[in-house]
Amino acid sequence: MAKAKHQRLVLLLLAVAAVLGAVLLAMSAMKDQAAYFYAPADVVRKGLPLDRAVRVGGMVRQGSLQRLPDGTTIRFIVGDETDATIPVTFTGIVPDLFREGSGVVAEGRFRPDGQFVATEILAKHDENYMPPKLGPDGEHRTETLK
Amino acid sequence: MIAEAGLAALWIAAALSLLQMVAGVAALRLGGASLASLVRPVAVAQGGMAAVSFLCLILLFLRTDLSVLLVAENSHSAKPWLYKFAGAWGNHEGSMLLWVTILALAGGTVALLERRLRGDTLIATLAAQAVIALGFYAFLLLASNPFARLYPAPVDGNGLNPLLQDPGLAFHPPTLYLGYVGISVAFSFAVGAMVTRDVGPAFARAMRPWVLAAWVMLTLGITAGSYWAYYELGWGGWWFWDPVENASLMPWLAATALLHSVTVLATRDGLRAWTLMLAVVAFSMSMIGTFLVRSGILTSVHSFAVDPERGTFILALLGLYIGGALALFAGRVATVREGATFDPVSREGALVFNNLLLSAILGIVFVGTLYPLAVEAVTGEKLSVGPPYFNAATGPLALILVLVMGAGPLMRWRRGEVRAVAGRMAVPLLLSGAALIAFIVTKPGIGWMPLLGLALAIGMGAASLAPLWGRNLRRTPLFTWGMALSHFGVAVALAGMASDSAFTRERLVAVREGEAVTVGPFSAVLESVEPVAGPNWTALQGRISARRGNGQTFLLTPEARTFTSPPTETSEAAIATRLDGQLYTVLGKRNPDGRWQLRLWWKPFVTLIWLGGALIAFGGALSLAGRLRREGKAARREALV
Numbered sequence: 052m053a054k055a056k057h058q059r060l061v062l063l064l065l066a067v068a069a070v071l072g073a074v075l076l077a078m079s080a081m082k083d084q085a086a087y088f089y090a091p092a093d094v095v096r097k098g099l100p101l102d103r104a105v106r107v108g109g110m111v112r113q114g115s116l117q118r119l120p121d122g123t124t125i126r127f128i129v130g131d132e133t134d135a136t137i138p139v140t141f142t143g144i145v146p147d148l149f150r151e152g153s154g155v156v157a158e159g160r161f162r163p164d165g166q167f168v169a170t171e172i173l174a175k176h177d178e179n180y181m182p183p184k185l186g187p188d189g190e191h192r193t194e195t196l197k
Numbered sequence: 198m199i200a201e202a203g204l205a206a207l208w209i210a211a212a213l214s215l216l217q218m219v220a221g222v223a224a225l226r227l228g229g230a231s232l233a234s235l236v237r238p239v240a241v242a243q244g245g246m247a248a249v250s251f252l253c254l255i256l257l258f259l260r261t262d263l264s265v266l267l268v269a270e271n272s273h274s275a276k277p278w279l280y281k282f283a284g285a286w287g288n289h290e291g292s293m294l295l296w297v298t299i300l301a302l303a304g305g306t307v308a309l310l311e312r313r314l315r316g317d318t319l320i321a322t323l324a325a326q327a328v329i330a331l332g333f334y335a336f337l338l339l340a341s342n343p344f345a346r347l348y349p350a351p352v353d354g355n356g357l358n359p360l361l362q363d364p365g366l367a368f369h370p371p372t373l374y375l376g377y378v379g380i381s382v383a384f385s386f387a388v389g390a391m392v393t394r395d396v397g398p399a400f401a402r403a404m405r406p407w408v409l410a411a412w413v414m415l416t417l418g419i420t421a422g423s424y425w426a427y428y429e430l431g432w433g434g435w436w437f438w439d440p441v442e443n444a445s446l447m448p449w450l451a452a453t454a455l456l457h458s459v460t461v462l463a464t465r466d467g468l469r470a471w472t473l474m475l476a477v478v479a480f481s482m483s484m485i486g487t488f489l490v491r492s493g494i495l496t497s498v499h500s501f502a503v504d505p506e507r508g509t510f511i512l513a514l515l516g517l518y519i520g521g522a523l524a525l526f527a528g529r530v531a532t533v534r535e536g537a538t539f540d541p542v543s544r545e546g547a548l549v550f551n552n553l554l555l556s557a558i559l560g561i562v563f564v565g566t567l568y569p570l571a572v573e574a575v576t577g578e579k580l581s582v583g584p585p586y587f588n589a590a591t592g593p594l595a596l597i598l599v600l601v602m603g604a605g606p607l608m609r610w611r612r613g614e615v616r617a618v619a620g621r622m623a624v625p626l627l628l629s630g631a632a633l634i635a636f637i638v639t640k641p642g643i644g645w646m647p648l649l650g651l652a653l654a655i656g657m658g659a660a661s662l663a664p665l666w667g668r669n670l671r672r673t674p675l676f677t678w679g680m681a682l683s684h685f686g687v688a689v690a691l692a693g694m695a696s697d698s699a700f701t702r703e704r705l706v707a708v709r710e711g712e713a714v715t716v717g718p719f720s721a722v723l724e725s726v727e728p729v730a731g732p733n734w735t736a737l738q739g740r741i742s743a744r745r746g747n748g749q750t751f752l753l754t755p756e757a758r759t760f761t762s763p764p765t766e767t768s769e770a771a772i773a774t775r776l777d778g779q780l781y782t783v784l785g786k787r788n789p790d791g792r793w794q795l796r797l798w799w800k801p802f803v804t805l806i807w808l809g810g811a812l813i814a815f816g817g818a819l820s821l822a823g824r825l826r827r828e829g830k831a832a833r834r835e836a837l838v
Contacts, residue, residue, distance in 0.1 A: 062468075066471070069556055073564075077560065077586075084582065086582070088580060088581065106579075106581055122707020123794055144794050145785075148766065
C-alpha cells in the first residue's frame, strides 16, 4: 500500500515535470521564434527589428507594384493610414487575392537598409479579409455577408 | 415547411436532452427505478430528433430553398449537387448542427448498445452527455438558428467559398466531428464513473471502444484535412501549424495518450486517476478546438463568420464544461483508489513515458497556439507563432516518442527485463544505425531532424512489426494486429515527412510557352495555356508535358480558376503521383512580358505521410473490431451462465 502511494506520487511529479518542462521549452523557443506584427507606422515608432523574422501588414500602394526581369520577383510598397511605408521584395507566386490597393500580410525579415524581404505572402482565404487594424471601422472582422 | 419542421425537431431534441438530464440526475439522487428506466429511451429519441432536424437542413440545401437565410447565404442553384449536400455543413450554423446531431446520435447509441457498464454509471454517463448536448442546443437555438427565414427570398444564393468546393468537404468535417464527439462520449463515461465512484477495468473496457473510434475518426479527419490543404491551397506543404490545424491536433494528441492509458486501466487496473484526467483534458481540447475554429477568433477558411455574441457563447460553454469537469475531478480524485503498481521497465512504464511525451508535445502545441491570442488580448501586440517554433520544439520529442513506440510493445506487462528488451530491440536499432550512416554518406547536407527521422522510421518500422514476429498470424488477436499496423503507420508517416523535408526539390520560374524547365529527375515543358470552363467557374489551364529522364511523357494541367459565385480566384495544382513521390505543379500569374510563372516541386515519398495516416487509422479500426468481438463473446458467455 505504501508502495502504491509512493508510485502515484512519483507519476504525478513526473507528469508535472514533463508538462512544466514542455511549457518552459515552449516559452524559450517562443522568444526566438515568434514573429511580431508590424504596420508601417510601428516601424517608424519602434525602429527596424533586424534580429528576427516579423510580419508586416498594410495596404499595397496603388502603382507601386514592379516586376523584376527574372519574372518571379516583385517589389511593392506597403502603406497604412499614416504616411509611413515599407518597401517589400518577394520571390514567388503571390496569392490569388494579392493586388494593388488591397490588404496584404507578409512574413520575412528586414534588411538594414529598410527593405523587407518577404519569404511568404500570406494567402487570404477570404476576399473580404482585411489585415488587422485596417478594417473599415478599425475592427478585425471577416463577416462576408451583410 | 421543411425549415419549420427542422426547427421544431431541434426544439424537441433540446427538450428531450433537458428531460434526459433531469431524469438522470433525479434517478441518481432519489433512486427511482421508473426515472432511471426513462433515461435510455429519451436518449435514443433525442438522437432521432436531432437527426431529423439535420436531414431537414440537408433537404433545404439540396432543393436550394432560398427563402432560408442560411441557404441563400451559402449556396447557389448552379452548384454541383455534391456541394449542395456537403455545403449544408460548409457554414457556421450547419456545422454546429452537424456537431450536435453526431453528439445526440452517439448518446443514443450508448443508450441502445451499452450493456457492460454498471446501471447507475450508465445513467450518470447519459446525464453528462445530455448536459453537453443541452449547451449546444442552446447555442444553436439562441445564437445560430440554421432555419431562420429570409424575406423576400433572393433570386439566387451567394454560393459557397470555392476553396470548400471539393469532395474533401463531404469527408473532412464529418470525420473530425465524429472524432470530437467520440471524445465527448469518453468524457461522459469518465464523468459518469467519477460520479458513481466506479473507476476500474470494467469502466475502462466500456470506454475504450469510444476512445478508439473517436481516435480513428480524428486520425482520418486530420489525414484527409492535411491532404486537402496540400492539393487545394497550392503551397506544396502538408502541414502549416495553422491554429485551426492545431485545434484538431491537440485533441488527437490527448486522445492518443488516453487510448494508451485506458489500455493500462483495462488490462492492469493501473493509472486510474491519470486516465480520468486525460479524458477531461481530451474533451477540453476538443472544446477548445471547437471554440478556436467556430468563434471566429481566427481568420481562416474555417471561420465562416465573426460574431462576438457567438464567440462569447462558446467561450462561456467552454469555461462551464471544462471548469465543471476539472472541479469534479479535483473533488473525486482522492476517492479513486490506487491502481496496481508496476516496474519502471515494463509495458506500463513505456506507456507512462508515452503519455508524458504526448502531454509535453500537447503542452508545446497548446502554448504556441494560444500564446499569440493571449498576448494580443493582454497587450494588444500582434505576433504569430509559426513552423520554426513548432518544428524546433516538438520535433525532438516526437522522435523520442517514436523510439519508445518501437520498444514499448516488446516489453512485458508489470515487470520487463532490461536484457530481454535490449535483445529484441537490437535488430531495429542496428537497422536505424545502418540507415543513419548510409544517409550521411550518400546524401550529405540533410538536416539532423529529417536524418534522424528517416533512420528511426526504418528501424522502428521494423520494431513495430516485431510483436507479430514468430506468432501464428491467423491466431494473433485482431487488436495485436491493429497495434502493430498503427505503429507501423506512424513509422511510414514519419518516413514520408522526413523524406519530404530532406529531399524535396523546388523550382520557381517564369517561362514562355514551349520553354522547358527541370526539377529533380523530371524535365517539364509548358506547352500552352488555354481557357477552359467548368460548371460554375472558368479557368486558364496550363498544359505541361513532363518526363523523367528518357521515360514516357505525361501531361499535367494546373489551372488558375475564377469562380462566378462568389467571385473568387483559386489555383488548382496538378499533381502526378509516382510510386516514389509526387510531381506537384502550380500555374501562377502571367507577366506583362508574356511569360508564365510556374512553380514545380518534386517530392520524393511524400505520399507516405497520408498512407501512414491511413494505416494508423486502419490499425485503430482493426483494434476496435477485435475489442468489440471479444467483448461480444464475453457478453454472450455471461448470458449463458
